[in-house]
Amino acid sequence: MDPKLTRQQAIREAKQNLILDAARELFSCKGYHETGLEDIAARAGFSKAALYSYFADKEDIFLHLALRELDTLQSKMCQCQNENQPPFVNLECMIKAVFETFGEHFSLLLQLSNFSIAAIHTQSKRQQMHKHYALRLRGMLHEFTGAFAACRKLGKIHTSVSDENCARYLSGMIKSVFLKWRLEEKVGDVEKEIDSIMHFITSGVAGDPR
Amino acid sequence: MDPKLTRQQAIREAKQNLILDAARELFSCKGYHETGLEDIAARAGFSKAALYSYFADKEDIFLHLALRELDTLQSKMCQCQNENQPPFVNLECMIKAVFETFGEHFSLLLQLSNFSIAAIHTQSKRQQMHKHYALRLRGMLHEFTGAFAACRKLGKIHTSVSDENCARYLSGMIKSVFLKWRLEEKVGDVEKEIDSIMHFITSGVAGDPR
Amino acid sequence: MDPKLTRQQAIREAKQNLILDAARELFSCKGYHETGLEDIAARAGFSKAALYSYFADKEDIFLHLALRELDTLQSKMCQCQNENQPPFVNLECMIKAVFETFGEHFSLLLQLSNFSIAAIHTQSKRQQMHKHYALRLRGMLHEFTGAFAACRKLGKIHTSVSDENCARYLSGMIKSVFLKWRLEEKVGDVEKEIDSIMHFITSGVAGDPR
Amino acid sequence: MDPKLTRQQAIREAKQNLILDAARELFSCKGYHETGLEDIAARAGFSKAALYSYFADKEDIFLHLALRELDTLQSKMCQCQNENQPPFVNLECMIKAVFETFGEHFSLLLQLSNFSIAAIHTQSKRQQMHKHYALRLRGMLHEFTGAFAACRKLGKIHTSVSDENCARYLSGMIKSVFLKWRLEEKVGDVEKEIDSIMHFITSGVAGDPR
């Protein structure tokens, strides 16, 4: 009975992910409000009503999608922590992780950030989920912060700007690249962008004393 | 006849601005889709139908709001260009302009960026307005770019990162601050934030060699 | 004081007629519901609100228009009664009167007939006006009926069909011509049409024994 | 699978017809603009939104209704073509078909004619439907024309009036009867009316030489 259950569980989870994949595609392309449940269902190969077997809400879908993506991101970022590597390399790795995770769906991250704007009116159970959600969002910041802290500990950072702020700025910079891509309607050269960002981070506009 | 007409025109414009003020408040607080025309009208002291005397659409309201805000911003930024000032001071002044312009309505800028995402599908006359809109959005980038270029010309910048990218990064950093404020649901200390940003920009994490 | 009053009265009436002219144009072209008060006002050279100085309602405008047109028609038809003419000539004259009266605005007559459909829900004072209106509509029928009766009295008519029915049929036939014109979007040759109608009336499809 | 599908299709069609029945009732009674979708839905036993599962628009409902009624009419008229019958009997049969088809909803036919007036401004796909619609409207004329032509071929008709005009006049006459009924707010004696019309058609006012 147990293996049967787990298999069913697995199937269920697979279908959930199918739905989330469809949602990711559409949300990142058209935005949250412009995407209808019917669209998602159609793209996932389900009927609109079927979605409600897997998620409670439209919002629930978005939230789970956010959670999934952010978890993926965080796990990738964690893998970048390698004490044997020079500290900035770890940071660069993390940035690359962001680009890789959101890859084609770059604009999704933009929406994630903005979503919390509209979603404050919700309540009770949803509040909890929002907490998770906000937590993960900070997760990225947290990882970045950690990376900066590590660099600082190794004497590579002397700025008076707090690690947390550095992390925040970095995430803003990354989003600015995503935004450029969206407006240009095409993905750019990831390597170059990361390089450029690293240059800017390490020495600002002053030039690279590394 | 002429003075009478201009006065009436002025009144009309004033009312338009009242509506836009209401819209700014609500859009920046609840987001575009969550804000109903009824809300805007009520807050502006009009009836829903009255809005249509001043704007063609809900979208039209948003677009005009965006134009107004971005124009205000640009004019403020332009005023920062002072050749007698040290170049970075000009830049700092521009950043301050952004903070001042969006002040309480910080999250509005975030929405502006995202709005263009969903709005590409529109048509004809509106397309023109969208162009204006996108143009102004780039306006901010343009000003920043110019400021960086000026600094570079004066030998204050040696980074290999292009002025345009610097500008982009900077605007991303500013937005990251706005986002923090939104999540914390309160405006922070502008002076400190600007200081922090300036530090980061000038020398990155390496520390301040200024 | 009296001549002054009458002059003012005259002006007022003239303006009323201007409005009715505009209404006739638009109602006959676009139909009652598709025509807005703003359209009428604009074409008449007034502001929308001004219409309410002259008429109580949109419906009131239509009703007065109907009355005016139908009165014109009736007076023209009355003038056709000439005892010295052969009876069928009188009838033909009346038909011509209809074509002349509605001339360019042929489709207006179609709408007049149909208007009573939607307008039954009205009340009190309006009821009275409706009576007038219905009365005039029957007016045309009445005139035709009279013409047929006259012919019959002179031994030119032997059909068992009542004069009233003949009149009704005739008016239906006329409208059918108007309808053709409308669908073809152009006025046809009035003379020919009248001729054709007269032929049909006098001897039906059997051929003309006149 | 096939029978299941056809059954579902049948149910769907039945519901569509329920809606059209409700629409016929209300349109013919109150007119197009005075009838709200809510009214139609309520009378058909649906919610307003449900209508949109079956029809695209309010206009779409009207158009489909028109098509249905006119198709019914045409098929009935076609069945009247019987070579073994005396030709005028066929014509009479066709007239009866019109009365039977529109029966209680006599005023609907009046509206059909008028609707095409306002509906020229529409677009693309709808244009096609409008064509169908106009085609069917002419359909009735066409059948009548054919009937007259048949009579003429058999030497029963010698009038110089063209078959087409005869048909047009006839349809006008029929509508005039419908209009009488509407104003009297009751259906009259169909047999008598048809008789009267036939008399008039065959020999006009001259009297019946048949």
Added chain:
DNA sequence: CATGAATGAGGGTTCATTCAT
């Protein structure tokens, strides 16, 4: 579990009508 059908709540928009100037 999956679906087609149905719904309620709400949104944007129009327009005849009123009122202050």
Added chain:
DNA sequence: CATGAATGAACCCTCATTCAT
């Protein structure tokens, strides 16, 4: 008397959500 501005009521339509099958 004439008007620009404002309104309220109504309309059409959409969409997330539910329910019977």
